[in-house]
Each structure stands twice: as C-alpha cells, then as structure tokens.
Amino acid sequence: MTTPSPSALPSSGLAAPSPDRAAFLLDFDGTLVDIAPTPDTVQVEPGLIDTLLRLKEICGGALAIVTGRPIAQIDHFLPGIPTAVAGEHGLTLRRSPDGAEEPVRASPVPALWLQQAESLVSNFPNTVLERKKAGLVLHYRGHPAAESPFKDAIESWLAGQDAFEIHPSKMAWEIRLAGIHKGNAVEALMAQPPFAGRIPVFVGDDVTDMDGVRAAKALGGYGYLIPDDFPTGHAFRAWLAHFGENA
Structure with a gap:
C-alpha cells in the first residue's frame, strides 16, 4: 500500500494524512494522559475530551484507543468517546461503543x-x-x-x-x-468500518507500543512514539488539538 502525500505535523516536521483519510489509533497511558504513580491516579487534562470528540467527528468515527488497560478502565476515564477500544494489548476488542467485548483468547494466569x-x-x-x-x-x-x-x-x-x-x-x-500485542489490535481494527480504507496513525510512548507502530507502517500509515517523535505527551496532545481545530 502506497502512502499518499501527507501534510506536515505542526511543530514536529512529521506527517499525517488529511482527516477525511485518517484513522487514529492511540495509546492511553503516557500518550493521552501522563504516567501517574499508580494506574488509578492518572488525570485527564481539561480539554482532552473535547479534542477527542472533535477528532472522532472529523475522521468519520475512526478513533480507537489501543491500550494495555482493561476496556472498562478506558470507559471510566473516557466515557463514550472512542469508537473502538482494544484492551490489554489486544487481548480483548470492543469494535463499537455499543458492541460486546470480544475476547481474542482467554487464559487466566495461575x-x-x-x-x-x-x-x-x-x-x-x-x-x-x-x-x-x-x-x-x-x-x-x-x-x-x-x-x-x-x-x-x-x-x-x-x-x-x-x-x-x-x-x-x-x-x-x-x-x-504469548503472541498478544498491539500490532494484532491495529490490524484487526483497520479491517473493519469506519477504519477500513483509511490510513492508520498510531501513537504510543513505550516499548509495548512498538508493535502498533510497526503494524501501522506496514498498512501504509504512520507510527509515532513519545519522546522520539513528540517530546512529551503534552506536546502530542497539543498537536492533536491543533489538528482538530484546523481540519
């Protein structure tokens, strides 16, 4: 798949497709929120909900959260926001806001x-x-x-x-x-509406996000990491707000 001519990301020199062609698949901890001392003490910045709702609107609903957290925790912090959520690095998928949570594979630890x-x-x-x-x-x-x-x-x-x-x-x-990673989740989500036919943009911040980066690039899209491509999560969120406001 050939990547189309992209537009530059403001203040970064990176690239992203236009909103009518983009699908955003975003990590949560360290990307949409800053890392906190414990998983339950993260803070959602003021304005992030509005940014994500705007992003979802301009991208035709193609907004997913791909996280290491269980899906229920994303519902707690971002209630009703993403179209789809991949939880526990792709172990579970919920393909739509009113859809059921689909276990990819179930095997509890001893x-x-x-x-x-x-x-x-x-x-x-x-x-x-x-x-x-x-x-x-x-x-x-x-x-x-x-x-x-x-x-x-x-x-x-x-x-x-x-x-x-x-x-x-x-x-x-x-x-x-074994064998469960965010790359699987990106591939599964990009095969279904409203993501199918769009150009994936995956953004994460950790070694566990590298599979998502590789999968997005293999599908002809873009994969970025914080701090390699954006200096901080806050800088990425500022870019995301700019992207939505100027679409």
Missing part, C-alpha cells in the same frame, strides 16, 4: 502466581499489583529497588512454560499471553 505476586508487593511498600484477564503487572514506580526482585520472581514463574511472556514497561513488569 492462581499461585497471583498469590505470590500479592505476597511480593506486600514486601515492597508503594508497589502495585495490577490484575488483568490474562495476565498481571507489577508496578515499582513507587519503589524502584523492587525492579530486579520483581523481574526475578516473574522469570521463575515463567520457567518451563511458553503460554505467557514477560514484558518490560515504564517502571513495571508485565506477564502477558
């Missing part, structure tokens, strides 16, 4: 791992265990010295099996089903 994870975070103050449908995350932002012990524990749990993988994130280690 109960023993969860018990040991709970015990582990209890030994390191200000760390957090985040449970997911088919995985878990150990957050150590509040206690950086827990990085190595958390990694060692996860690697010991995963030894001798290939159903789950360890993935680094920002001040966190995640256990995730």
Whole structure:
C-alpha cells in the first residue's frame, strides 16, 4: 500500500494524512494522559475530551484507543468517546461503543502466581499489583529497588512454560499471553468500518507500543512514539488539538 502525500505535523516536521483519510489509533497511558504513580491516579487534562470528540467527528468515527488497560478502565476515564477500544494489548476488542467485548483468547494466569505476586508487593511498600484477564503487572514506580526482585520472581514463574511472556514497561513488569500485542489490535481494527480504507496513525510512548507502530507502517500509515517523535505527551496532545481545530 502506497502512502499518499501527507501534510506536515505542526511543530514536529512529521506527517499525517488529511482527516477525511485518517484513522487514529492511540495509546492511553503516557500518550493521552501522563504516567501517574499508580494506574488509578492518572488525570485527564481539561480539554482532552473535547479534542477527542472533535477528532472522532472529523475522521468519520475512526478513533480507537489501543491500550494495555482493561476496556472498562478506558470507559471510566473516557466515557463514550472512542469508537473502538482494544484492551490489554489486544487481548480483548470492543469494535463499537455499543458492541460486546470480544475476547481474542482467554487464559487466566495461575492462581499461585497471583498469590505470590500479592505476597511480593506486600514486601515492597508503594508497589502495585495490577490484575488483568490474562495476565498481571507489577508496578515499582513507587519503589524502584523492587525492579530486579520483581523481574526475578516473574522469570521463575515463567520457567518451563511458553503460554505467557514477560514484558518490560515504564517502571513495571508485565506477564502477558504469548503472541498478544498491539500490532494484532491495529490490524484487526483497520479491517473493519469506519477504519477500513483509511490510513492508520498510531501513537504510543513505550516499548509495548512498538508493535502498533510497526503494524501501522506496514498498512501504509504512520507510527509515532513519545519522546522520539513528540517530546512529551503534552506536546502530542497539543498537536492533536491543533489538528482538530484546523481540519
């Protein structure tokens, strides 16, 4: 697929398609909101909801959130905003606001791992265990010295099996089903209306977003990372507002 002549992104020198051809697939944490000490304490900036609603309007509804979070958490922070949501790195998809959540694959982590994870975070103050449908995350932002012990524990749990993988994130280690990543989610969403036939623009901020970047580019679109392409999440959100206001 050949990428059409793009327009430059203001203040960035990057490129994006015109709104009538664009489909936006956006990460949440670190992209639409700044990283917070814990997942439940992130703040949605004033004006972001209006920006996203405007973006959704000018792009014919082709706005999706592709996140590591469960879909229900996006509903909490961005109620009724995106057309579609891919949760837990593409483990689950909701293709429309009134659609059902579709599990791509369901396989919960062993109960023993969860018990040991709970015990582990209890030994390191200000760390957090985040449970997911088919995985878990150990957050150590509040206690950086827990990085190595958390990694060692996860690697010991995963030894001798290939159903789950360890993935680094920002001040966190995640256990995730093998073969599940944001690139799968981008491909699935771009195959359906209102995304199909448009040019994907994927924006994220973390190593877990690289699969989404690669998938968007493979589909003839654009994949950008913060801070490689935008210096901060705030700078990206300012560009997004400018894009919507000047369409």
